[in-house]
Amino acid sequence: MPHTIALAGNPNSGKTSIFNELTGSTQYVGNWPGVTVEKKEGYLKGDKRHVVVDLPGIYSLSPYTLEEVVTRDFLLDGKPDLIINVVDATNLERNLYLTTQLVETGIPVLIALNMMDILERNGDTIQVPLLSEALGCPIIETSAVSRAGLKDLVKTAVHMVDKAEGSGKVAKFSTPVEKALLQIEHLIDTLVPPDTLRWFTIKVFEHDERVMQRLNLSDQTAHQIATIIESVEKSMDDSAESLITNDRYEYLTGITAACHKKARKMGTLSTSDKIDRIVTNRWLALPIFFAVMWGVYFIAIQSVGDLFIGWIEWFFGDLIGANIALGLEAIGTSAWLVGLVVDGIIAGVGSVLTFVPQMMILFFFLALMEDCGYMARVAFIMDRIFRKFGLSGKSFIPMLIGTGCSVPAIMASRTIENQRDRRMTVMLTPFIPCGAKLPVFALLVGAFFPNSAWIASSMYLVGILAVIVSGIVLKKTKAFAGDPAPFVMELPSYHMPRMKGVVIHMWDRGKQFIKKAGTIIAVASAAIWILQSSSWSFQLVDTQDSILASIGRLIAPIFTPLGFGSWEVAVATITGLLAKETIVATFGIVLGLGNVAEGDPTLLASVGAFFNPISAYSFMIFTLFAAPCAAAIGATRREMQSAKWTWAAILFQTGVAYTAALVVYQVGMLLFGRGL
Amino acid sequence: MNLGEARPGEMVTVRKVGGEGATMRRIMDMGITKGCKVIVRKVAPLGDPIEITVRGYELSLRKSEASNILVEA
Amino acid sequence: MANILVGLVVFGALGAIVWKMVRDRRKGVGSCHSGCGTCPFACEKRHD
Secondary structure, eight states: OEEEEEEEEOOTSHHHHHHHHHGGGGGGEOOOSSSEEEEEEEETTTTTEEEEHHHHOOOOOHHHHHHHHHHHHHHHSOSEEEEEEEEEEEHHHHHHHHHHOOOOOOEEEEEEEEOOHHHHHTTTTTTHHHHHHHHHHHOEOOOTTBBBTHHHHHHHHHHHHHHTOOOOOOOOOHHHHHHHHHHHHHHHHSSSSSGGHHHHHHHHHHOOOOHHHHHOOHHHHHHHHHHHHHHHHHHHHHHHHHHHHHHHHHHHHHHHHHHOOOOSSSTTTOOHHHHHHHHHHHTTTTHHHHHHHHHHHHIIIIIHHHHHHHHIIIIIIIIIHHHHHHHHHHHOOHHHHHHHOOOOOOIIHHHHHHHHHHHHHHHHHHHHHHHHHHHHHHHHHHHHEEEEEEGGGGGHHHHHTTTTTTHHHHGGGGGGOOOHHHHHHHHGGGSOOOTTTTTHHHHHHHHTTOOOTTHHHHHHHHHHHHHHHHHHHHSSSSTTOOOOOOOEEOOOOOOOOOOOHHHHHHHHHHHHHHHHIIIIIIIHHHHHHHHHBTTTTTOOOOGHHHGHHHHHHHHHHHHGTTTTTHHHHHHHHHTTTTTTTHHHHHHHHHHHHOOOTTTOOHHHOOOOOOOOHHHHHHHHHHHHHSOOOOHHHHHHHHHHHOHHHHHHHHHHHHHHHHHHHHHHHHHHHHHGGGGO | OOOOGTTTEEEEEEEEEEOOOOHHHHHHHHTTOOTTTEEEEETTTOSSSSSETTTTEEEEEOHHTTTTTEEEE | HHHHHHHHHHHHHHHHHHHHHHHHHHTTTOOOOTTOSSSOOHHHHOEE
């Protein structure tokens, strides 16, 4: 049996970086039982005797959030041999607040005092031996960025596990509280193991419902305890919970005052504050935000991204496609097989790969914004607007990520504590046009609106509008009614983004996308090509008589009121469920477009048979809102943790898509239909 | 006076944290406790939420939440 | 002859992809890189 080391700490304490450095590539990602909180495990590098479990980033061990409950349960029932507590040295008091609670569980605690390099740069000092003495825990100074102290950390951890050294010093509360705790201790000391007695006693004093349930006290004991607490609450004129919290911080203030010297006085400005003064300035914040977003999209989609598209189209169409066709024909391969390879697989995969660069650049900037601390400010700026229609500013972050891809966006909704808000965010995030929907828009805009830049951008506007309207409407329903969730959120200091992490993140996303193109899209392209060139008796036939055509004709009438009732388009909406990129691939194969550049006259000629400008716009609207791709539906299922809610989301999205497209087409035809 | 009424730039001392349940606990867990000093940094561009400095770091909270925190100058 | 050869390669490759996709799904292989730690939602992972 390997020993278990739990890694605990505040969010933004650098815990994840430390975990990555400790475990390297041996990580295994799973879930805590029954909840959507992520559980990461891994062996210490090159040491199979010690498993490190990465606990969720938390501020406290209260019973109110899922992450905190998961952590408590693991510490009490998972019986780790050691807790490594990552503490942000630049934010000592609040980080140690968690430490005092960890110590109470009776498990030995080793403190990794992280970000020491930043602390020193600020000119602050911490007398580590003094702090260690006061807390009763060994402290190793670390910096995950420069990897300083990590070897020492591992060595000390292994040593502590082997020797099973005792726990740290518990926080001392004020005399009346301590007196009450002592009384409670006597009442419950037969019910819990001795090393966790302090923890249970404090939780009982705090009226912690989960602990009360677990202890299952007799009526008499429960009554005795209630009397003890009541008398303290009365004499101190405060609730038990806030007495404990107050005293805990008081205790810590005493310790840090002795060993933490700050160069800067409270109220003077650090560099981070000066940046913040401009970025979240009353007048500048919104213009800066829009400028940043515009800049990101200009670089990712327009300039640099567009440049790559030309190259990739040339690479797949002219170089790979044409030459393979020549080669296969030269060795005497039948036309249908050449067609399958070149017009099916290569054309399909190629049309999807063309916008990998756009996606990667987009993700690069989103990761950059997250890493440097701007994302939290965006939530801060936008909260007011979002609360108006029932969401919190935290919902804005998933929506922003949703412009890249709905899958990580839906997963990002995890940071929203309130379940109602989380569900609503998961439901509405796919309304924001993701990277994969862009080529669909680009294709149709290129064909019908080549000279108007605003048609493509209007998709973002329409998406945001739909989120707002849906938010207001859903909030009126019973399932989503209720008070807004609290918005008590840390705004981490700005810092230079860690380029390594940002680039890895970008590469990961790109890699997944390429992998998808090489697997699911390749198979789907081949399947679509076969379906569209063979009959039910597997004879090679004209597309008009193919299997695909007959399936398409069956469902096409559904879309006739929306203006795109041809079987070709009907098929594309179905294949779009696989991945939105397949819509483009489907058009490419079914319409025989191959790799035509946007704005090419042949494109308009072939697409023009299926759409007019109004039905093209209606189709774009339908694609924007309809049930997302399979991967996003999967992510929805995971975050909702309920089949019922997943179906509700899919039906809601598709219902909105159908209605919106219907309105656009019918009203559009009424207004402009005569001229077409 | 409550924290929601304090003006940007003002340094105040917390007297009492009111409210109940998860929100109150969260506020206190984040370090806003009786006797601690808080500086109101700024108000978000649209008037809400506010940003404060407490125990050496920046925290944002809505005015409705801040109104549960009694302070004095 | 060329038909059989090319057909074998193409359908063999497609079959292999499908087989691998099904197997990965069953085994629950995540596609997360260990390096993307700074962001809480960096990677798509399987959760059961």
